[in-house]
Amino acid sequence: MDLYHTSQVFQVFQPKINFTDKLKYLSNVLEAFPQKIDEDNTDVFLQSLIKLVAYAKLFSQEDPLPLAVAHLALGLTYMVELAYWKQGEQHASEAIMHAENTLTCKEQINVLIEAYYVLGYCRLKTGKDSEALEAVTAARNCIEELGYLGHQPRDEELSYKTAVLAGWCSPSPIQFLQESLECSGPPQKNAYIYLMIAQFYKRNGNISDALKVAKQARDVACQFEDLAMQADVFRYLAECYLESPGHGCIEEGLLLLRKAIALYTSHFSGLDISTLNTNDILISALIKQEMYDEAMEELKAIKEAKILKFGEFSKQMADFYKQIGSLHLINNQTKEALSAFKSALSILNIIQTKPNSVTTSIKNTIKSLEANRTEKPAFKLYSKVS
Numbered sequence: 398m399d400l401y402h403t404s405q406v407f408q409v410f411q412p413k414i415n416f417t418d419k420l421k422y423l424s425n426v427l428e429a430f431p432q433k434i435d436e437d438n439t440d441v442f443l444q445s446l447i448k449l450v451a452y453a454k455l456f457s458q459e460d461p462l463p464l465a466v467a468h469l470a471l472g473l474t475y476m477v478e479l480a481y482w483k484q485g486e487q488h489a490s491e492a493i494m495h496a497e498n499t500l501t502c503k504e505q506i507n508v509l510i511e512a513y514y515v516l517g518y519c520r521l522k523t524g525k526d527s528e529a530l531e532a533v534t535a536a537r538n539c540i541e542e543l544g545y546l547g548h549q550p551r552d553e554e555l556s557y558k559t560a561v562l563a564g565w566c567s568p569s570p571i572q573f574l575q576e577s578l579e580c581s582g583p584p585q586k587n588a589y590i591y592l593m594i595a596q597f598y599k600r601n602g603n604i605s606d607a608l609k610v611a612k613q614a615r616d617v618a619c620q621f622e623d624l625a626m627q628a629d630v631f632r633y634l635a636e637c638y639l640e641s642p643g644h645g646c647i648e649e650g651l652l653l654l655r656k657a658i659a660l661y662t663s664h665f666s667g668l669d670i671s672t673l674n675t676n677d678i679l680i681s682a683l684i685k686q687e688m689y690d691e692a693m694e695e696l697k698a699i700k701e702a703k704i705l706k707f708g709e710f711s712k713q714m715a716d717f718y719k720q721i722g723s724l725h726l727i728n729n730q731t732k733e734a735l736s737a738f739k740s741a742l743s744i745l746n747i748i749q750t751k752p753n754s755v756t757t758s759i760k761n762t763i764k765s766l767e768a769n770r771t772e773k774p775a776f777k778l779y780s781k782v783s
Contacts, residue, residue: 443479446471457495465495465508472515479707480670482519489516503548510539510550510559517562530566533559561590571597588617588626592633599637608637625671628660632675639682647686654679668706673699680720693724715744719759726766735766 450471453464472488475481492512499505517532536559540550550556564573574594578587591614598607611634618630631653638650654675661672676699683692700717707713722737742759749756 443471443474446474460499461495462499462505462508465492465499465505465512468492468495469508469512469515472512472519476515476519478670480522480674482522485515486519486523489513489519503543503546506539506543506546506548507550510536510543510555513539514555514559514562517559517566521562521566526566530563533563533566537563561586561593565593585617585621585623585626588614588621588630591617592630595633595637599640604637604640608634608641611637624660624664628657628664628671628675631657631660632671632678636678639685647682651679651682654682668702670706673702673706684724689724689727693721696721696724710744710747712745712748715741715748717741718744722762726762731766731769735763738763738766 446467450464450467453467457464468488469492472485472492475488476485489512493509493516496505496508496512513532513536517529517536520526520529520532536555540556540559543550560577561574564570564577567573571594574590574597577590591610595607595610595614598604598610611630614630615634618627621627635650635653635657638646638653641650657675658672658679661669661675665672676695680692680695683689683695696717703713703717718737718741722734722741725731725734725737738759742756742763745756745759
């Protein structure tokens with residue numbers, strides 16, 4: 398969905414179009430919601446969707462379903478494009494509330510399925526496992542209800558995605574996910590299920606089994622021409638290699654990360670959230686291996702992309718300048734480090750309502766540098782983006 402398409406959505410809310418057509422058009426918009434938005438204008442696109450919600454409110458008394466659809470589109474954008482789990486959860490909840498106040502129909506149930514899935518996914522990402530399971534269970538119940546009406550979910554992949562997400566939230570996730578391998582759905586789904594199983598092995602410290610299952614995911618993914626899926630698999634396989642003690646594992650991990658970045662860039666762009674996150678993982682790995690010059694090169698290479706994606710005054714850019722400052726400090730480049738830390742602090746002072754431990758740490762580092770001391774900063778050099 399690009400900005401032109403979004404501008405067409407606004408026509409739905411012109412009074413000359415009857416309400417049934419408004420709802421039908423919004424349904425088509427959501428059905429066409431792509432794997433990627435116009436990444437060059439994510440912030441503008443987001444503001445357009447916020448306006449769309451405002452327009453939909455004008456008609457919510459007549460029927461709240463268009464407002465539910467608008468909130469769902471906004472929640473999807475926060476989840477898929479920006480990985481802002483709190484905002485995704487908030488708008489999914491709004492979508493559910495408005496959809497539940499609508500008469501039961503195929504469109505209403507489809508909105509509920511997708512909104513409950515977004516809600517469950519965002520809750521899982523914020524550590525609310527039990528609440529996530531409740532949301533995913535509700536999504537699966539809606540899928541079953543839709544089946545009773547003789548229909549399939551608008552997004553056919555949600556049948557197995559909700560099953561997999563339920564497994565992720567369950568007390569026995571590996572067993573549940575292994576059973577999900579037999580669920581109906583596109584054959585490439587098993588690549589993602591293997592990945593999730595690998596993540597649980599890795600979380601439990603069983604790196605050897607995680608690596609083994611991640612390789613199974615790779616074998617499945619490479620059978621299909623889905624570049625985004627292959628990139629996801631390569632990225633996670635790389636992380637397993639980077640934590641493995643075997644000879645050559647670090648080199649293999651770094652190689653796979655670069656392959657994943659190339660695939661993401663080919664399928665999406667350098668501004669896609671998956672591309673940027675994988676760049677962050679690569680930089681983290683380079684720093685851990687004390688390959689500081691390469692890490693600095695990678696950081697500088699993604700600066701413009703991060704500004705375009707998140708904006709100059711964002712937490713992501715504050716983190717960027719902290720990383721740059723830390724690397725300069727390691728190389729005893731006091732002047733450059735001081736400039737970078739001051740940039741990070743300036744951004745945090747704008748976007749934060751009150752100081753925290755991070756801003757305090759940066760202030761202390763700046764004071765030390767200004768006093769011609771070169772001690773390393775108290776905060777961590779880098780926090781990996783998951």
